[in-house]
Amino acid sequence: MKQVFIIAALSAAVLVGCSKSDDTNNPIVTPTPVVKEAVSGDVSGTWTKGNTYKITGHLQVPASTSLVIEEGVNVVFSDSTVKPELIVKGNLYIMGTSANPVKLTVPDAWKTTANQWGSLWGGIIAAPSCAELLIDNAIIEYGGAVTTESSPSVKAGLYKAAAGNHVPAVNYSNVNGKLVIVNSRLNNQNEDGFYIEGGKVIIANNKIYTQGVSGGDAINIKSGVQADVAFNMVYSPNTNALKLSNSGDRVPQAYVVAYNNTIVNAGWRRPTIKGGSIWVELRVRAELYNNLLANDRFGVKRDPKNAEDDRSKVSNNLYYGATQDGVTGFQPSTEILTGTNDVISKTVGDNDPKFVNYPLTTDSKNAIFNTAWDFRLQASSPAIGKGTTSFTRLYADGISFANGTLYKSPAPSTTIGAFGTN
Template sequence: MKRIIQLAVITGSMYMLSACHQKEIVSISKPTVEAGAAITSDTLKGSVKGTMVSGKTYYFKSDVTVNNGDTLLMQSGVKLIALGDGSSAAKSPQLTIYGTFISLGTQEAPNWITVPDAQRVQANAFAGIWGGIVCAPAPAPDPNAPNPYKGGDLILKWTHVEFAGGPSGIGNPPYAQGDPRYLILFANLNKNFIMEDCWIYGSKDDAIRTTGGNISIMRNTFESCGQAGGEFFNMKSGTVGDLAYNVLIGAATNSLKAANTSTTTIQCNVNMYNNTMINGGWRQTKTGRGGSIDYEQGARGLCYNNLMVNCRFGLRVTTDADIPNIAYNNNYDYGNSAGIVAQFIATDGVASFKDKDIHGTAKQNNPMFYGFDVDKFDYSTQTGAVSYTAQPLYLLTVGTSNFRLLPGSPAIGKGKTDFSPLKAVTATGTLGANVMAPGKDIGAYQSDGTGNQH
């Protein structure tokens, strides 16, 4: 019996959530959202489904699985604490999601998927204390038959995801044994990955990787991910959608990367617009490797209205990208050193400045943030990677900064607005995406108060 998703909203309208389609009834109303029975134990282990109840704290110290067709839902104000130390796969538990996982935090009551407070310190930014979240189709019941399981949706709203990336073990597919895991891996080709107003912090390698899926990534804040390599958001073939109004601080390599590489025939097609990227690319030990936005290996998309501040490399479009189907302009580069200025357009790519881009010499065109000194870290003496122990990580200090634009900023009014988001996700209603149109100001914050709300 197919599972029906009943959305009882104020208007009485009814919507269908495409990924939730078996057995359970999910009743959605304001302010309460439920998926199956409430989880009464404070410890998750083995196979789980149901609702983590608002205001409760839950723990897990071994791998947790949501089976194909099941749903695990976090109401607002829930904390899910991983008990691990990152020393081995056995002590780095992960959430394996073969079904659907939903976290519905709110601005007033955000959710947390994190570690105990004593471990939430700057020194653990790259410790990989737990394994991360893996969203993938379940293994086929018959290894010789086509896989009938296609996985489910991942929906995260107003949720902190932190301190993951522990080493993988034999029982942690699809990683190779011993490899660091990502905070989030999403591999459900025709399903939805919606992430809105979330905080992503601290990982050993990529923070998020998608190998397929319809995505909408809006108004999030990323900080300090990748110890000596890795992206904040690494998209492979099969990934289609929009990334906009995100703030991305201190990526090891690229903040955003699109590459049409993996096993699916669906082209990687992503629009990246109105994002703010700060101090990206400086921990990557390999030369010529990223810092802000990278399109390569057959990927396509639109790239407008992005603000890049002291990133080691600016926009990079490689010769093997789908160049005829990549469009970009109205991007803003600021650098406090001649070396950064020389790479505003990555010299190992084929991109070029466009007529509405904003760029200049070292320390020219300060974007004028309300509460952040763009020259706090001087890159003028840097010719290569900066050790993660030397570079400021801004761990847990983003709340003391303010990346909104002061009146008179050169970024105000310089955005391109005459293009449309892809709006690839199919989930609607309460669980659907709030996809914002491109903004008139460059960067993640708009002078009218819209955009990123952190």
């Protein structure tokens, strides 16, 4: 009896809230957080602050519409058979805050070790018709399901347009569009993280870990993309933290300025030898500065037969290896790029970056991220002052969105890595 009463009171409050905002066009009452059950199909409009949306079927933001997800919204993908995908043919604005991030997640009971590699829902798959995709302060986790014939991405001819592929967390493919992913976290992802095939792109201040069970790159960039990738922390990606390629012959040529990223334990969990840390190939124009590569399987790996663009630049990166394999992996060769002003040595254990709290002897195949770790640098770190600021990032002036927001690429730091000092 008591329960019934509460529900009735709640719906009354919501009704009152609605009518007030309709009357005045100016909501005064802060709406009570509500749980929307069984959400599926076409979605657009605004998902209001603090609400929870339980997703039980595939979602689509139809072309020419927008979905805004406000801070603190919990999007809970709650059907592990359907494994819903979020198809974006219009625009999507995920606008969390550092205090109240937007979560794209699964029910807590599913976050078990057995589900370490996610695959419990699909991903955000944006069609070439998606003009703007903004992800600010989001937590994206436990996704990367395999496509079937009934997957809307397959039906719509998106991503690889075939059944049997694990989708990335975010796929963006509009060469004339805008994509910003900042201040967000991606974890427990089955395969690729961000798979980007077009657009003006900023990927900054994100944290990616526990990604890729037997393959997959954290940030995978193809032709058609012009991106700043900065101040990201990538921990133990299955293969590369950054895979940079101009494959696909889309215009413009892939151009990536990647700076001040911290990449730890990359590439070791790949059963076959491919990459580790950063990969450049097929005439991608890459500029790599101030990146901190610690205990990765390889340095900046390239494909000598399908090399990077001649205008590529690599400088002021720090390499550290706690094992002989790790140190051998970043020594310059025909397959490992040589940089200028790099902090690099042939000796195991040299150039310890002096993280505030991270045991550098952690097993190189470890994929579990301990949130107590602190990848800021101690004052004695050799990474301090060895970076450069004398390069041009693509979006110092920012990328603006139709909703009035403007996102600028962060200014580079001479402290190598993503977190500065403590």
